[in-house]
Amino acid sequence: MTTLTLDEIERRREFNYRRTPERRVRTIEEARAFVEEVGFCHFWPIKGVELPNLFHAIAGRVRPVPMEHDDPDISKCWGWKDEALDKRWWYYGKFLRRRATLISLKELPYFYALSENYGDLSDYLEEYRAGMLTAEAKRIYEALLEHGPLDTIRLRREAHMSAESAKSRFDRALVELQVGLKVLPIGVAEAGAWRYAFIYEIVQRHFPDLPEQARHIKRGEARRTLLLRYLDNVVAADRKMISKVFHVLKWTPTELDRTIATLLREDKIREVQVKGVKHSQLVSTRALERGP
Numbered sequence: 001m002t003t004l005t006l007d008e009i010e011r012r013r014e015f016n017y018r019r020t021p022e023r024r025v026r027t028i029e030e031a032r033a034f035v036e037e038v039g040f041c042h043f044w045p046i047k048g049v050e051l052p053n054l055f056h057a058i059a060g061r062v063r064p065v066p067m068e069h070d071d072p073d074i075s076k077c078w079g080w081k082d083e084a085l086d087k088r089w090w091y092y093g094k095f096l097r098r099r100a101t102l103i104s105l106k107e108l109p110y111f112y113a114l115s116e117n118y119g120d121l122s123d124y125l126e127e128y129r130a131g132m133l134t135a136e137a138k139r140i141y142e143a144l145l146e147h148g149p150l151d152t153i154r155l156r157r158e159a160h161m162s163a164e165s166a167k168s169r170f171d172r173a174l175v176e177l178q179v180g181l182k183v184l185p186i187g188v189a190e191a192g193a194w195r196y197a198f199i200y201e202i203v204q205r206h207f208p209d210l211p212e213q214a215r216h217i218k219r220g221e222a223r224r225t226l227l228l229r230y231l232d233n234v235v236a237a238d239r240k241m242i243s244k245v246f247h248v249l250k251w252t253p254t255e256l257d258r259t260i261a262t263l264l265r266e267d268k269i270r271e272v273q274v275k276g277v278k279h280s281q282l283v284s285t286r287a288l289e290r291g292p
Contacts, residue, residue, distance in 0.1 A: 004236060004283070005275050012235045012287065017052040024060025028080040031058070035090050039107040039229040043081065043092075043100035050234050050241055054081075054102060085199075086187045088207070093184040094175045096245060107229060109213040110222040114249050115181045119211030121145060121204060124182065133180070136161065136173035141182060144202050151189035152197040174200070179248045223251065223259040228268055228284055236272060236281035 014020055018034055025031050034057050035041065041052040044065055056062055059073045066074060081092060091108050095101035103111060116132065117123050124141050127133040136159070143158035144150060156162045161170040177183040185198035186206055204211060230245065231237060237245075243256060251259075260282065263269040272283045 004272050004281075006277070009235045009274065013233075016233050016235070018057040019059075019061055021060045025054070025057045028083060031080050032084070032089050035102045036104045036106070038104075038233050040096070040101060040103045040111075040226075041233075042096065043077070043102060046097055046099055049097055049245060050237060051096065051230075051245060052233055082188050085185060091184060091203075091207075093178040095179055095181075096248060098175055098179055098248065105207075107226065108207070109210060109217060110225050111249075112181055112210055112214040113217035113222040114219055114226075117181060117204070117211070119204070119215065121202065127180075134173055134176060136169050137176045137180075137182075140170070140173050141177060141202070144183060144200060149186060149199050149201040151191045151199045153189075153191045155200055220259070220262075223249075223255060224263055224268075227259055228263060231269055231282060231284040232287050235287045236274060236283045238279050238281050242282070 015023065016038070018025055025034050031054060034052075034054065038052045041054060041057075042049070043053060044055050045053045045062075055065060055073065055077045058076050063073075068074070069078075084090070085092065088105070090105060091101075091103040091111075093101065095103070095111075116127055124133055124138065128135075128138050139159040139161065140155060143155055147154075147158055150158060156166070156170055159170070161167075174183070181203050183200050184203050184206060186201045187199040189197050189199050191197040226246070227242065230242070239256065239260070243251070260269070264271065267285055269282050269284050270288065272281045272288075274281050
């Protein structure tokens with residue numbers, strides 16, 4: 001069995017995540033390249049979740065997210081994200097761990113293939129009848145379906161959820177729709193008390209080619225592709241962390257075991273013993289061979 005040390009894993013992650021002064025992201029074009037490099041990442045660091053994130057790539061190091069809005073790294077991270085919302089450079093929305101996630105357009109069809117969407121704008125009705133979509137999410141989706149892109153303020157009004165008492169239900173439903181790859185923010189409007197509100201649109205209308213791109217991807221293939229991409233980036237992870245990262249995709253233990261077994265059999269991943277770690281880890285063969 002191959003062995004690795006925690007220091008080796010961390011060094012490779014620093015390189016892959018661009019958490020070094022030499023590889024830090026300095027421009028919006030480099031931010032786009034970073035998302036394409038890693039395939040998918042969080043916008044901010046999420047405690048307890050092993051995944052690259054744009055903020056640390058911009059900072060070029062691990063650092064806490066500051067509260068000051070004028071912090072240079074915060075300003076770049078937030079500003080570049082807003083600037084790119086309407087450019088179709090990537091998918092941005094609350095997804096992995098229900099937190100802000102960036103997904104490259106190359107990887108997006110694989111996530112879409114694992115969703116409950118089949119490419120028709122009325123797919124949501126079947127999910128609603130099956131009890132897989134809340135009434136609040138249905139109302140929000142139908143408001144966008146009828147009126148087109150809407151900022152958050154008007155979306156609440158059109159979904160009949162403007163009351164303060166409905167705010168938490170609206171927010172939960174909006175996350176539900178993003179996790180289901182049904183809606184996403186595509187711009188920013190000067191609306192509301194803060195003069196800042198996301199403009200939301202239906203995913204299939206914003207990325208009209210996405211359903212066709214995903215149509216011929218089988219679920220098993222999608223799981224293998226995404227898991228291998230993940231291990232390419234993080235270098236080593238155990239089953240518990242993998243399940244945690246991909247939680248919103250609702251992989252069953254059997255599906256995860258089958259995915260891992262296939263990749264092991266194809267020698268695309270290996271089981272690795274890490275010094276100082278009780279349980280063996282899974283690592284991609286490519287990550288072992290390339291190194292920083």
